[in-house]
Amino acid sequence: MLDVLRVTFPFFALVLCGYWAARRQMLPFEAIPGLNGFVLFFALPCMLFRFGANTPIAQLLDAGAFFMYLFCALVMVAFVVAISLNKRFGWNDAAFGALVGAFPNTGFMGVPLLVALLGSAAAGPAIVTIVIDMVITTSLCIALSRLDGAGQQGVGQAAKNALLGVVKNPMPWAILLGTLFSAFQIELPGPVDKTVALLGDAASPVALFTIGAVLARSQTIAHHAQHGPLTWQDYVPVALIKLLLHPLLVLVVGLAAISMGVPIDAFALKVMVLVAALPSASNVAMLSERFGADSGRIARIILVSTAAAFLTFSGAVALLQ
Template sequence: MLQIFLVTVPFFALIAAGYAAARGGALPLAAIPGLNVFVLYFALPCMLFRFGAGAPIGQLLDAGVVLIWGLCALIVVGVTVALSRNRRIGWNDAAFGALVAAFPNTGFMGVPLLVAILGGQAATPTIITIAFDMIVTSSLCIALSRLDGADEHGGAKAVRQALRGIAQNPMPWSIVLGGLASATGLVLPAAMDRTITMLAEAASPVALFTIGAVLARASVLAREHQASAVVAKAMGSASALSPKAPLGDVLPVIAIKLMVHPLLVYGVARAAMALGVALAPSTLVTIVLIAALPSASNVSMLAERFGADNARIARIIFWTTVAAFFSFPLVAGWLHGAP
């Protein structure tokens, strides 16, 4: 257990450093989108390409991982939406709450952390889960979020927007290109390979620092949001903003993400293995640890874009990240002793 803590501490320390830098003003909030662009469009795609190119193509097409991870993601989305919807939370907010419950921070945090703990063998199942969550889980939740709309074409429009977002996201394409390089045995020119390697090596520290900065930005914007609401209410404005989400709207989603999700993946994987699905023990450990990661930080930006209660979503992301400092090593230690 202590050894796992020693591995995870530097990762969470970089997140804390990014949070402190943005919250303290050393990193201007206006600079955070630039960090996001570097990580999302340059560093992480190069990291994923390298992992994909270095893995046998058969491993990248592991149907067992897709089946287990996909089934669990759909269950988490369905359960979270069912538990979340009430008079305060409609389809839009419930859908994005489900997305933060089902979508771990795999790209920014999971790839470097799991490779550090488990070695390079963890990269392939991690890549598979990233692709599924980007293409299926995100699209499903965005489509569900439109069910509140009066426009009868809202669902179809949301699906088109989700597909357009996937097409514009470089990470799935980097996975595809890496897989093609693996299948064809492509060897890049030395100068290009070195450039990709340098960008890939920058991905881990910058991505972790960026997570902290994004969380700080969300916290600052939420505080300014609340201040505006107080002023508007004092002036009798009809457009006063809603109060902070009650803990009852936040804590269940946090529990689902950090406790229910990894236990569900473990249970479904064990059942699938008992039914004859081929799954290596190392792959089982990897996908359970992926499920134990905190919520993906980019969901906050999606929620803001689609008009959901971003303060609630940012709060869930923040507290899953803080709590994961303790819960993730516990899950890793439990897996070490599990049969």
């Protein structure tokens, strides 16, 4: 366990540094979108492209692992929506609560952390989960958020906007381009490859620092009055579901699928269980603001899951070893 903590500590320490810098106004809130833009449009796509290009194509096109993880994501969304809907929280808040309960912070935190723990082979299964969560899980939850008529958009328009957001997001395109380079064994010219490598190497520290800053910003500016004061019952259960139930579900469903003859590699299953054990994706806080959900609740779920994941994620790694 101590050896695992030695690896995971620097990752969570960088998140804490970003949180502290933003709360102390050493990093102005106005600068956070710039950091986020650098990570989203430059550093992270380069990192994902490199991992995709250096990963055997069979790992990136693993249908068994893809549909197993997708099934678990859909179950998580349905479960969190079912327990969240009440007189205070309608479809909008329930749907974004489900998204934050089913969408791990794989891009900003998970890929570099899992590669540090398990080696470069962990990138392939992790990339598969990113595609599922960014394209399917996010689009589904945004469409569900429109069912109570909140805002000016209907379900169909919300789904179109979600898909448009996926198209504009450079990460899926970076993954696709890396997959093509892997399939056809293409290599970048030396100077271009070095530039991509430099940007990719910057992804992990800047992304982790940005996570902390985003959490501090979301917690500070979020308005909690639309449903009355939040209590711990409004956000702690979802954070625990994300950290404990999600990885357990992936493990049980994965083992059941293997026992029924579904060709899922044991290492890929291990990586996907650890992906599910990651804290909630920080970008959901910004999405919830955009669609008028209770961003204060979402920010607290992300904050609690990120803080608790230092122990729960490290424990999951130790158990799976």
